[in-house]
Amino acid sequence: MESETQMTDVAGSLPAGSRAAKLAALAQSVFFLERRIRLLDIGEDVVALSPLESLLVRHIDLDPGITPSTLSRKLGLSSGNTATALRSLEANGLVTKVAGKDDRRRSHLGLTDRAHHEIARVRAAWARHLDPLVPAGADLDAVLEVLDGITTGLESGPMS
Incomplete structure (x- = not known):
């Protein structure tokens, strides 16, 4: 096979x-x-997120201060879907919205300390699970470089 x-x-x-x-x-x-x-089993007491919520957290983590509309556009999501997921993330104490300094009508997104703690726990669990599966001599830097290049290219190109 x-x-x-x-x-x-x-x-x-x-x-x-x-x-x-x-x-x-x-x-x-x-x-x-x-x-x-x-x-993967990442622990019972880790906040369970939907795939969409996980995606939003990832992007907010990489781009703190991003606006909901920019986040929707970058991910090719409707503003309604993004707003619903953000409300859930706020209710779970993972995301904050702060009014803009120049335009108070625009909110900027950030992650809470709780979110950063949860992200660290999830990443540690992933590493524990993947460590025995990846050969010790594997060039992870090269793999990450290729995957980062693909991610960057796809994110900067038009959504199709």
Whole structure:
């Protein structure tokens, strides 16, 4: 049986072993990996977040002070979906909204100390689970560089 990283698309339109097939396999692996990481046991008392809430927390963590409208636009979400998720995050004590200094009608988002504590706990749990699965000599810096490049490229390009 082929591993997920060796599969090409079902229709076989990508030549096996080609760069296109490998890129498609990479996307497929990341897609499946996200789900499997979500299923890891990260502790009973960690605040359970929906995939959308997790995504918002990640972006607020990387861009403190971002406005809800910019966050919606960057993630390709409706303002209603973003607002609903932000209300839930606020109710859980993870996100704060602060009125803008120049325009009090615009709020800026930040993470609470509780959110930073929860993020640290989740990352530690992920590291514990992944450590035995990744060979000691693996070039994680190179993997992260490739994934960061993809993330940056996708975030800066048009949502399609």
